[in-house]
Amino acid sequence: MSQLYLIVQVNPDKMANTSSTRFFPFIGHWQRITLGLFLLVFVCWFFADTEVIALEPWAELGRMFTGFITPDFGATEYLLDAVWQTISFALLGICLGLLLGLPLALAYQHPLIAAICAFIRAIHEIFWALIFLQVFGLSPLTGILAIGLPYAATFARVFADILQQAPSQTLFTLPKGTDKLSALIYGRWMHMYPQIVAYIRYRFECALRSSAVLGFIGMPTLGFYLESAFRQGHYQQGGALLILFIVLIGTIRFWAKPLMLWVYLPLAVYFLPELPVFQPQLIWRFVSIDILPPMLQGQTLTTWFAVDTFIAVFDWAYELVRDQVWPGIVATLVLACCALGLTHVLTLIMLPLNTTLMMPKPVIILMRGINLILRSLPEYLLAFVFMLLLGPSMLPAIIALALHNSGLMVFLMARQSDDIIVPLTYRPRLDHYSYMVLPVIYPHFMGLLFYRFEVIIRETAILGMLGVMTLGFYVDSNFAEIRFSGALLLLMFTAGLNVLVDYTARKLLQAPRDKLQAC
Amino acid sequence: MKFTGMILAGVLSLFSTVAVSETFTFTAIPDEDESQLRTRFDKVAVYLSEQLGVEVKYIPVKSYSAAVTAFRNNQVQLAWFGGLSGVQARRLVPGSEAIAQGFEDQFFKSYIIAHHSTELAATDSFPVLNDYTFTFGSKDSTSGRLMPQYFIESNVGQSVDKIFKRIGFSGDHSRTISQVEAGVYQVGAVNYKVWDTAVEKGDVDTSKVNVIWQSPTYPDYQWTVHSGVDKTFGAGFKEKLTKTLIGMKDKDLLDSFPRESFVPASNSDYEPIERVAKAIGMLD
Structure with missing residues (x-):
C-alpha cells in the first residue's frame, strides 16, 4: 500500500529520473554505465564464437620470430619511395580533411550536417578507397580522398566539440566593427588553439596508419609491401617493414615539426605518383550503372516503375539483407561489444603502469615503447598471429582489436592522469590510485571508450577481410565479385549502424553532463 | 591566408589532367611470390616495348578485382588475369579478348x-x-x-x-x-x-x-587485351602482341609469372570457368 501511495505522489517526469536510483542508490552513475557495459559484454560473449582449437602453430610462429630478429631491409623494392608516399598521402589527406573539416565544424550544430558527417565517418577508409577506385582508378587522388573525406567528418565533429568549450566572453570585448572572420578566429578559435593543434598532431599519426593501410588495396605506400610480405609468409621482409613503420610513427615529433611541414607539403604535391587521365565518364558510369541493382542496369527510367521490376528489386534487396546484412550486423556488433569490454579491462590494467603517479620513470619508458608497438601494429596482423595460436574463431579478432585500441586509449589517457593534482597524503599505491586518481579521469575515460566503440565497429571491416564474417567481410566479397550495388547497400547499412551507435553513445554520455561530472 | 592559398593551389593542381601519351600499359599478379613486382615486371615491359615499338609501362596492383577495375577503366590495356577475373573483365569490356595463356594453364x-x-x-x-x-x-x-x-x-x-x-x-x-x-x-x-x-x-x-x-583440370591464367588497342596503336597491334607474348622465351621473364611458356588462347577456352562461376553464384 505504501508503495502505491508513493508512486501516485511522484509526478511522471521525476519518476523516470529517480525510479532507477531508488532501488540501488549506492550505485553511482558511472558504476551503472560500467555495469551495463559488462552485462552487455557478458551477453555478447555468450553469443560470440570463442572456440579455441588445439593446434600446432609453432612452425609458423617460429618462422615469424626468425623473420623479426633477422629483418631484411633490402628485400623491398622502392623502399624509400614507399616511406615517402606513406607520409605524403597522410599529409595531403590531413590537409584536405582540414580544408573541408574546418568550415563544417562551424555548421556542425545543424543536425543534417552532423548526420552527413556521421555517415561519412562510418565508412572505413579502405571502402572509401574501393569506391574512389572505380571512379578515379589507381590514382593518388583515390588515396588522398579516401583519407581526406572521413577525416574531414571527424575534424568537423571534434572541432565543434572543442569550440563549444571556448569561453564566449572574448567575443564581447572585441572592438566595434570587427569583421566576422576575425571575431571567429581571435574570439573563439584562439582560445582553443593548443587543443586544436594537439588534436591535428594526433590525427596525423592516425593518418599515417590509414595511409599505410590503403596500401593493402594498392596505393603505393608501406602497406602495399607489408601486406604482401605477411600474406605470403616473407617474414624477414615483413619484419623489416614493420620495424620501419613503428620507428616512423614513434619519431613523428622529431621529423614532423610544424615548420618542416611547409617544406614537406609542396614536396608531397610535387612528388606525387603520376595521375592517370581523369575520365569524367567514369563518374557518370558509376552513378548511372554501377550503383544500380543488377536488374535496373541498362534499363530506361520508365521501366523502373513497372511492377515486376519493382518486385525483382525488392527480392534482390531482401535476399541481401537476409543473407548478408543481418548476419553481418549481428557478427559486427557481437565482435565489437566483446572487443569493447576487453579494451575497457585492458586499459584499466595498463593505465596504472603508465602513469608517473604509480610507476618510476624506467617502467614508464618501457610501457611507452609497448604502447607504441601495440597501437602501430595493424590489427589484422595481430589477428593473424592470434589465429595461429587460437584457431579461426572470433577470439583472435577480439583480442587484436582490444590490444590495439587499449594501446591507443592508454596513450591518450596517460598524460591526463599525470597532470592530476593529488593530495599530499597520496602514495603510489593501488588503493590510493583507485580512490584518488581513477575517479577523476573515469568520465573522460568512458567518453573516449564510447568514441572508440565507433572506431572498433569501423575497424571490424579490416578483420572482415581476414575472414571473420562481419559486415566488412560481405562488403569485401561484393567488391571482389564486382557487385558494387550490393557493396553499396551493405555500406549504407554499415553507416546507418554507426550513426545509431554514435547517437546512443552520445545520449549515454550526455546524461551526466548536467548532473555530476566525476563519479 | 597565404598558406591556405598555397594548400588550395596544391590540392587543385591534383585535379589537373596530365597530358595523354600513347603508352601501352599492362598489369600482372603472379599466382605465387608477389615480392619485387615492379622490378620483375619492368623487365617484361622492356621486352614488350622492344618487340612492339611502343612505350610500355607496368602498373602493380594488389588484387584481381583491382586488376579488373583498372582494365575496365582502360588504365591498363593488357592484363595477366586468373581464370575468373579474366571472365569478369571480358564481361565488363565488350570486345576484349583472351589472346594467350600459360602452358600450364591449359590443364591447371x-x-x-x-x-x-x-x-x-x-x-x-x-x-x-x-x-x-x-x-x-x-x-x-x-x-x-x-x-x-x-x-x-x-x-x-x-x-x-x-x-x-x-x-x-x-x-x-x-x-x-x-x-x-x-x-x-x-x-x-x-x-x-x-x-x-x-x-x-x-x-x-x-x-x-x-x-x-x-581436382580434374581446368583452364586458368591468361593474357586478356582491351578491345580498342588496334585503333590506338595501329592496325595489327593485337596480332603482333599475341606473337610477342607467345614468343617470350627468356626464362628470366617467364619465371616472373611463373610459367614455362605462353600458348595461344581464346575467349571460348574460358567458357567452362564462366559456367562454373554462374553455377556457384559468383556471376549473375
Missing part, C-alpha cells in the same frame, strides 16, 4: 590438402569431408576458391556451408598452406603450383599437411 588443377590429425589419406575418389573445418584461398581466386568449391559441391551434392563445420578465406595460397599446416583449419584448397613449389623449397612440413585429392 587444385589440390585439397589436409592436416595430419584428420587422418585423411590421399584418394582418387572424392574424399568424405563432412564436418571438417575448411579454408579457401582468396575469395576471387580461381584455383583457391571457384573451382574447388565447384568440385566439392558437385561431388557431395550439397552447398559448402552445409558440408563444412566452418569455412574460412585465408586470402592467399601460401597462407592456406600455413594455416592447414598449423591445424587452424583441418582441410584447405590450394593452387597446385604453389603447393609444389612450397614442397620443393622445403617451406612446408609434409608430415603435418599433405595432399589428399587433386
Whole structure:
C-alpha cells in the first residue's frame, strides 16, 4: 500500500529520473554505465564464437620470430619511395580533411550536417578507397580522398566539440566593427588553439596508419609491401617493414615539426605518383550503372516503375539483407561489444603502469615503447598471429582489436592522469590510485571508450577481410565479385549502424553532463 | 591566408589532367611470390616495348578485382588475369579478348590438402569431408576458391556451408598452406603450383599437411587485351602482341609469372570457368 501511495505522489517526469536510483542508490552513475557495459559484454560473449582449437602453430610462429630478429631491409623494392608516399598521402589527406573539416565544424550544430558527417565517418577508409577506385582508378587522388573525406567528418565533429568549450566572453570585448572572420578566429578559435593543434598532431599519426593501410588495396605506400610480405609468409621482409613503420610513427615529433611541414607539403604535391587521365565518364558510369541493382542496369527510367521490376528489386534487396546484412550486423556488433569490454579491462590494467603517479620513470619508458608497438601494429596482423595460436574463431579478432585500441586509449589517457593534482597524503599505491586518481579521469575515460566503440565497429571491416564474417567481410566479397550495388547497400547499412551507435553513445554520455561530472 | 592559398593551389593542381601519351600499359599478379613486382615486371615491359615499338609501362596492383577495375577503366590495356577475373573483365569490356595463356594453364588443377590429425589419406575418389573445418584461398581466386568449391559441391551434392563445420578465406595460397599446416583449419584448397613449389623449397612440413585429392583440370591464367588497342596503336597491334607474348622465351621473364611458356588462347577456352562461376553464384 505504501508503495502505491508513493508512486501516485511522484509526478511522471521525476519518476523516470529517480525510479532507477531508488532501488540501488549506492550505485553511482558511472558504476551503472560500467555495469551495463559488462552485462552487455557478458551477453555478447555468450553469443560470440570463442572456440579455441588445439593446434600446432609453432612452425609458423617460429618462422615469424626468425623473420623479426633477422629483418631484411633490402628485400623491398622502392623502399624509400614507399616511406615517402606513406607520409605524403597522410599529409595531403590531413590537409584536405582540414580544408573541408574546418568550415563544417562551424555548421556542425545543424543536425543534417552532423548526420552527413556521421555517415561519412562510418565508412572505413579502405571502402572509401574501393569506391574512389572505380571512379578515379589507381590514382593518388583515390588515396588522398579516401583519407581526406572521413577525416574531414571527424575534424568537423571534434572541432565543434572543442569550440563549444571556448569561453564566449572574448567575443564581447572585441572592438566595434570587427569583421566576422576575425571575431571567429581571435574570439573563439584562439582560445582553443593548443587543443586544436594537439588534436591535428594526433590525427596525423592516425593518418599515417590509414595511409599505410590503403596500401593493402594498392596505393603505393608501406602497406602495399607489408601486406604482401605477411600474406605470403616473407617474414624477414615483413619484419623489416614493420620495424620501419613503428620507428616512423614513434619519431613523428622529431621529423614532423610544424615548420618542416611547409617544406614537406609542396614536396608531397610535387612528388606525387603520376595521375592517370581523369575520365569524367567514369563518374557518370558509376552513378548511372554501377550503383544500380543488377536488374535496373541498362534499363530506361520508365521501366523502373513497372511492377515486376519493382518486385525483382525488392527480392534482390531482401535476399541481401537476409543473407548478408543481418548476419553481418549481428557478427559486427557481437565482435565489437566483446572487443569493447576487453579494451575497457585492458586499459584499466595498463593505465596504472603508465602513469608517473604509480610507476618510476624506467617502467614508464618501457610501457611507452609497448604502447607504441601495440597501437602501430595493424590489427589484422595481430589477428593473424592470434589465429595461429587460437584457431579461426572470433577470439583472435577480439583480442587484436582490444590490444590495439587499449594501446591507443592508454596513450591518450596517460598524460591526463599525470597532470592530476593529488593530495599530499597520496602514495603510489593501488588503493590510493583507485580512490584518488581513477575517479577523476573515469568520465573522460568512458567518453573516449564510447568514441572508440565507433572506431572498433569501423575497424571490424579490416578483420572482415581476414575472414571473420562481419559486415566488412560481405562488403569485401561484393567488391571482389564486382557487385558494387550490393557493396553499396551493405555500406549504407554499415553507416546507418554507426550513426545509431554514435547517437546512443552520445545520449549515454550526455546524461551526466548536467548532473555530476566525476563519479 | 597565404598558406591556405598555397594548400588550395596544391590540392587543385591534383585535379589537373596530365597530358595523354600513347603508352601501352599492362598489369600482372603472379599466382605465387608477389615480392619485387615492379622490378620483375619492368623487365617484361622492356621486352614488350622492344618487340612492339611502343612505350610500355607496368602498373602493380594488389588484387584481381583491382586488376579488373583498372582494365575496365582502360588504365591498363593488357592484363595477366586468373581464370575468373579474366571472365569478369571480358564481361565488363565488350570486345576484349583472351589472346594467350600459360602452358600450364591449359590443364591447371587444385589440390585439397589436409592436416595430419584428420587422418585423411590421399584418394582418387572424392574424399568424405563432412564436418571438417575448411579454408579457401582468396575469395576471387580461381584455383583457391571457384573451382574447388565447384568440385566439392558437385561431388557431395550439397552447398559448402552445409558440408563444412566452418569455412574460412585465408586470402592467399601460401597462407592456406600455413594455416592447414598449423591445424587452424583441418582441410584447405590450394593452387597446385604453389603447393609444389612450397614442397620443393622445403617451406612446408609434409608430415603435418599433405595432399589428399587433386581436382580434374581446368583452364586458368591468361593474357586478356582491351578491345580498342588496334585503333590506338595501329592496325595489327593485337596480332603482333599475341606473337610477342607467345614468343617470350627468356626464362628470366617467364619465371616472373611463373610459367614455362605462353600458348595461344581464346575467349571460348574460358567458357567452362564462366559456367562454373554462374553455377556457384559468383556471376549473375
